[in-house]
Amino acid sequence: MAYMQIKGIAKRYGTYEAVRGIDIDIAEREFVVIVGPSGCGKSTLLRMIAGLETISRGDLVIDGQRMNDVRPADRGIAMVFQSYALYPHKTVEQNMGFALKVAKTPKDEAARKIARAAEILQLGPLLKRLPKELSGGQRQRVAIGRAIVRNPKVFLFDEPLSNLDASLRLQMRIELAQLHRELQATMVYVTHDQIEAMTLADKIVVLRDGLVEQIGAPLEIYRRPANTFVAGFIGSPKMNLLKARVTATVAGQARVDAAGLVCDVAVDHLPVIGAEVTLGIRPEHLAAGPGAPVQVQASERLGGVTYAYARLPDGQSLTVQLDGEHDFAADGGLTVQPQPGRAHLFSGDSGLRL
Amino acid sequence: MTDRSDHSRATWRQSLQGWLWVAPALLFLVIFVYGPALTNIRFSLFSFSAMSLDWDFVGLNNYLRLWSDPKFTTALTNNAVYAVISVTCQVGIALVLAAVLEARIFPDFSANLFRTALFLPSILPVVVVGLVWQLLLTPTTGLIDQILWETGLASWSRAWLGEPDTAIFAVIFVSQWQWTGYIMALFMVAIRAVPRDLYEAMEIDGASGVQQFWHITVPGVRETILIVTIITILGSLKVFDIVWVMTAGGPNHSSEVLGTMMYRAAFRDDMIGYSSTIATVIFFIALTIGLVQIKLQKDR
Numbered sequence A: 001m002a003y004m005q006i007k008g009i010a011k012r013y014g015t016y017e018a019v020r021g022i023d024i025d026i027a028e029r030e031f032v033v034i035v036g037p038s039g040c041g042k043s044t045l046l047r048m049i050a051g052l053e054t055i056s057r058g059d060l061v062i063d064g065q066r067m068n069d070v071r072p073a074d075r076g077i078a079m080v081f082q083s084y085a086l087y088p089h090k091t092v093e094q095n096m097g098f099a100l101k102v103a104k105t106p107k108d109e110a111a112r113k114i115a116r117a118a119e120i121l122q123l124g125p126l127l128k129r130l131p132k133e134l135s136g137g138q139r140q141r142v143a144i145g146r147a148i149v150r151n152p153k154v155f156l157f158d159e160p161l162s163n164l165d166a167s168l169r170l171q172m173r174i175e176l177a178q179l180h181r182e183l184q185a186t187m188v189y190v191t192h193d194q195i196e197a198m199t200l201a202d203k204i205v206v207l208r209d210g211l212v213e214q215i216g217a218p219l220e221i222y223r224r225p226a227n228t229f230v231a232g233f234i235g236s237p238k239m240n241l242l243k244a245r246v247t248a249t250v251a252g253q254a255r256v257d258a259a260g261l262v263c264d265v266a267v268d269h270l271p272v273i274g275a276e277v278t279l280g281i282r283p284e285h286l287a288a289g290p291g292a293p294v295q296v297q298a299s300e301r302l303g304g305v306t307y308a309y310a311r312l313p314d315g316q317s318l319t320v321q322l323d324g325e326h327d328f329a330a331d332g333g334l335t336v337q338p339q340p341g342r343a344h345l346f347s348g349d350s351g352l353r354l
Numbered sequence B: 001m002t003d004r005s006d007h008s009r010a011t012w013r014q015s016l017q018g019w020l021w022v023a024p025a026l027l028f029l030v031i032f033v034y035g036p037a038l039t040n041i042r043f044s045l046f047s048f049s050a051m052s053l054d055w056d057f058v059g060l061n062n063y064l065r066l067w068s069d070p071k072f073t074t075a076l077t078n079n080a081v082y083a084v085i086s087v088t089c090q091v092g093i094a095l096v097l098a099a100v101l102e103a104r105i106f107p108d109f110s111a112n113l114f115r116t117a118l119f120l121p122s123i124l125p126v127v128v129v130g131l132v133w134q135l136l137l138t139p140t141t142g143l144i145d146q147i148l149w150e151t152g153l154a155s156w157s158r159a160w161l162g163e164p165d166t167a168i169f170a171v172i173f174v175s176q177w178q179w180t181g182y183i184m185a186l187f188m189v190a191i192r193a194v195p196r197d198l199y200e201a202m203e204i205d206g207a208s209g210v211q212q213f214w215h216i217t218v219p220g221v222r223e224t225i226l227i228v229t230i231i232t233i234l235g236s237l238k239v240f241d242i243v244w245v246m247t248a249g250g251p252n253h254s255s256e257v258l259g260t261m262m263y264r265a266a267f268r269d270d271m272i273g274y275s276s277t278i279a280t281v282i283f284f285i286a287l288t289i290g291l292v293q294i295k296l297q298k299d300r
Helices: A042-050 A092-102 A107-120 A136-149 A166-183 A194-200 A218-223 A228-233 B002-043 B061-067 B070-102 B108-123 B126-136 B143-150 B167-192 B196-205 B209-220 B222-238 B241-246 B258-268 B272-299
Strands: A004-013 A016-026 A031-035 A057-062 A077-080 A154-158 A186-191 A203-208 A211-216 A240-250 A253-258 A261-266 A276-281 A286-301 A305-311 A317-323 A333-338 A344-347
Touching: A004 A042, A016 A042, A016 A057, A016 A203, A016 A211, A031 A042, A031 A194, A042 A077, A042 A154, A042 A186, A077 A136, A077 B196, A092 A107, A092 A136, A092 B196, A107 A136, A107 A166, A136 A166, A166 A194, A186 A194, A194 A218, A203 A218, A203 A228, A211 A218, A211 A228, A228 A240, A228 A276, A228 A344, A240 A261, A240 A317, A253 A276, A261 A276, A261 A286, A261 A333, A286 A317, A305 A333, A317 A333, B002 B272, B061 B272, B070 B108, B070 B167, B070 B209, B070 B222, B070 B258, B108 B167, B126 B143, B126 B167, B126 B241, B167 B209, B167 B222, B167 B241, B196 B209, B209 B222, B222 B272, B241 B258, B258 B272
Parallel strands: A031 A186, A031 A203, A077 A154, A154 A186
Antiparallel strands: A004 A016, A004 A057, A203 A211, A240 A253, A240 A276, A253 A261, A276 A344, A286 A305, A286 A333, A305 A317
16 A cells, blocks of 8 residues: 655646645545535546646655656556446456456456455456446446456545435445455545545545645544634534624633624634634534524424524524424524534634634 | 226327327328339339330349349449448548547647548538549549659559549549548547546556557447448448449449449430339348348347
């Protein structure tokens, strides 16, 4: 397995820069998930790593070797595509064995590698079938099998679960995590789904407009988002970001007031009293109880939990996660209070964490 | 019981509606295609001229006469050669050209220029193409001969359209020049429908351009290959215009094809029955090829 360094990589299409200088260090056996909204440049970055797009600026290094000008087949990578990209006229076995055939691998060795991949992915009974005779999940497994047989230094995944239905996606997510444990491989995974990012990654890279917004372990990003974009992107339902004013400060802590919702927040950079800031608080970190009054506009009862979509007296929207047993009028009033130590404070101007 | 009769009445009404929808097209086909085809078969059993009122029933004599006519053998052979060369060029070479132009090897501007240049001949009228190439192939003064002289290949110079050994090949060459670009355009459309991901997956798997062509492009466009092959073979079987303009089947019937033979029998020699016999033979060969196509498409 290999380590990878992405150093100041950029991609330019004419005058438009889709990726604007990205630095990521990926350690051996690490599972890195690149996440971001549509058009943020995550797939372009992955395709540059694969060699399917040229790198306009910066360096791609795998195991100490600069790979910018190395052809895709010689980079030691294997890629699983969103569409699976299985060769439609070849059987599962031929799909998995094609790269070995091209590389003129001896037949018995190729057969052994295919058999091993088929065993890992439980594809044994399907080896003689054509892709059109397989379900979506089976096709995805074949695509992964095709990557495994090449024994690559780095696995690349381009939104591999997007075409699957919700239950299959969950199942494949668990299987991918198991596969990573079993293969102990370096993996780079692109997705727009923050749940996939949170559940699979050792390290998450959040991208926006071709730039890195934050790199960190999933819980680190969840607990200490670097700015309002990351705060809103990671976590489901998304974090409440409320306009607030600083009313008092003591060492390392600021008291803020967002239309009656008063909260003490630990900060690294103390704002001045009276400053306009953004208070970030996740729906699961608000509780019903004596505190700020809100007006519930709508609610979703999911059984275990209930989401109340409410408004503060000044009209700002707020989502509150309540216990499924909590009883309240669907369009009535409610008072909420933040859980201590769970709120975040961001600069009102730059959006950066304070 | 009532339910069932209501149901069958509704089905019958639906079926009638269906027939009414296709009736105009069907009527057109019966009057202008199937009717004349069947009438033509009947004509082939008679000996008569276009102006005569007396029709002599000769049974299969026209067919026996055709079978023993050496011009028929020449024409059939020429059609077969025409078909083989056309399939090789218009399917084989056109597919390769399309794959090369779609492989993004050339910059967009050059690719568009090549595509336009190759497609252009197909929009010219056949008669114009035939006359222009007649001039180009003229011995001594034609451009082709002059090039041969200028490049030291004077020994290759000949009357391309005037010698029995070369006449049909010269005509076939011109036909390929005209139509290969057109078929190439059809293949380019088919290749664009092949998902790009497949080529990228092959690239990552280490496949060369040639391997990508054989493993992705060819299987990806095989439906188009089959249809284009059948169209090309049928076109070769029915060819008339370019041959008539360039050689009129000469010299000494060496470039005769079934089309020119049929035309000559009907409109030069006034043997309508004999001409109908040739038309019937063309019809049955075409029908057989059509049936083979349907069978092959069903098998896929």
